[in-house]
Amino acid sequence: MEEKIVMIINEMADYLNVSQMKKLQEVLLQTFSENTIQKEETSNDEYLQLFLDAKRIEGCSERTIQYYSATVxxxxxxxKTPVRKITTEEIxxxxVEYQKINNCSKATxxxxxxxxxxxxxxxxxxxxxxxxPMRRIHKIKTKQPVKEIISDEAIELIRDNCQCPRDLAMIDLLYSTGIRVGELVNLNISDVDFEARECVVFGKGDKERKVYFDAKSKIHLLNYLSKRNDNNPALFVTLDAPHERLKISGVEIRIRALGRKLxxxxxxxxxxxxxxxxxxxxxxxxxxxxQRLLGHSQIDTTMQYAIVNQANVKMSHQKFIA
Structure with missing residues (x-):
C-alpha cells in the first residue's frame, strides 16, 4: 500500500505546491495506509535501533555504528517530533544550532x-x-587544506630513532603498504607471504584486499619476528609479557612520542x-x-590523499605548454 501512496505522491508532484503535497500525503496515509497505526506507534529510539541493526548486518564496523548512534x-x-514527521526545516x-553550540568546523x-x-x-x-527530509540539505562546502606528508629525510630519521625492532618493522610496513592502523593491528603472521612480499588485510566493511611491501620492510619484519619468543599469532604484539596483540592506541602513542622526540x-x-x-x-x-591499494570504494576519497608535487606541475607545464 505504501508503494501506491508513493506513486500517487510522485505523480502529483508537478501539480501541487509544498503545502498541498504535505496535506495530500497526510490524507493518503490516514485513509489508505494499512500500517499507519502500527508505524506511528514505533518510537524514534526504535527506528534508530532498527537502522543500527541494519548497518551492523551490512558489515559496518562497531566504531562506525557507534558514530551513527551518537549522531542520530x-x-x-x-x-522531539516523531521521525515520520520531522521536516527539512527542523533538521x-x-x-545551524549544532555548529554554534559546539563551535565546530564546517567539515565536522x-x-x-x-x-x-x-x-x-x-x-x-x-x-x-x-x-x-535530508534531500534538500546538500553537502556543506568546506576548504580543502593541503595536508602535509612525511619527507624522505624525516622517514630516515624516524627509522634511525626506533628503539626496538618491532617499531622499525611497524613503521616500514605502514609506510610501504599504506594500510590503516586498524588493519595493521589486525594482521596475523599467517596473513603475510614473505616470499611474494604481500599480505592480506581486511579493510572497512571486512573487505579483503592484498597489499604489498618492499624488501626493506621484509628484512625488518623477519628480524623482529626472529627475536620474539611468544606464541601469539598476531603480527605485532606488546613488548612486555604476556605479549598481547598490539592495539590501535598502542601504535598511535608510540609513533606520536617518536615524532615529538624528533x-x-x-x-x-x-x-x-x-x-x-x-x-x-x-x-x-x-x-x-x-585506490585499489588503499581499499577505497570511491576514487574521490583516494584523490583527497593525493597531493601533486608542485615542482612536477611546473616541469609538466614547461614540457607541454611553454
Missing amino acids: ARLLQII RRYL VDNVRRNISSFFSWLEEEDYILKS NMGKIHPHKFRRTMATRAIDKGMPIEQV
Whole structure:
C-alpha cells in the first residue's frame, strides 16, 4: 500500500505546491495506509535501533555504528517530533544550532549531516517514510587544506630513532603498504607471504584486499619476528609479557612520542598512509591502482590523499605548454 501512496505522491508532484503535497500525503496515509497505526506507534529510539541493526548486518564496523548512534541519537533528543514527521526545516535549524553550540568546523557539521542523511535515506528505502527530509540539505562546502606528508629525510630519521625492532618493522610496513592502523593491528603472521612480499588485510566493511611491501620492510619484519619468543599469532604484539596483540592506541602513542622526540610536530599512523598515496601518484602510478591499494570504494576519497608535487606541475607545464 505504501508503494501506491508513493506513486500517487510522485505523480502529483508537478501539480501541487509544498503545502498541498504535505496535506495530500497526510490524507493518503490516514485513509489508505494499512500500517499507519502500527508505524506511528514505533518510537524514534526504535527506528534508530532498527537502522543500527541494519548497518551492523551490512558489515559496518562497531566504531562506525557507534558514530551513527551518537549522531542520530543527539538529533532525536533535540528534535522531539516523531521521525515520520520531522521536516527539512527542523533538521536545517538543528545543524545551524549544532555548529554554534559546539563551535565546530564546517567539515565536522558535514560529517553530522552525512550520518543523519544515511539514517533518513534508510528509512525511505525501507518505506518507513515517504521522502527523506535530508534531500534538500546538500553537502556543506568546506576548504580543502593541503595536508602535509612525511619527507624522505624525516622517514630516515624516524627509522634511525626506533628503539626496538618491532617499531622499525611497524613503521616500514605502514609506510610501504599504506594500510590503516586498524588493519595493521589486525594482521596475523599467517596473513603475510614473505616470499611474494604481500599480505592480506581486511579493510572497512571486512573487505579483503592484498597489499604489498618492499624488501626493506621484509628484512625488518623477519628480524623482529626472529627475536620474539611468544606464541601469539598476531603480527605485532606488546613488548612486555604476556605479549598481547598490539592495539590501535598502542601504535598511535608510540609513533606520536617518536615524532615529538624528533621535533617533527604531528606524526601519526595515518600520515604514513597519506604519504604513500601521494608518492605513488606523484611517481606516476595510475589513480585506480592507488585506490585499489588503499581499499577505497570511491576514487574521490583516494584523490583527497593525493597531493601533486608542485615542482612536477611546473616541469609538466614547461614540457607541454611553454
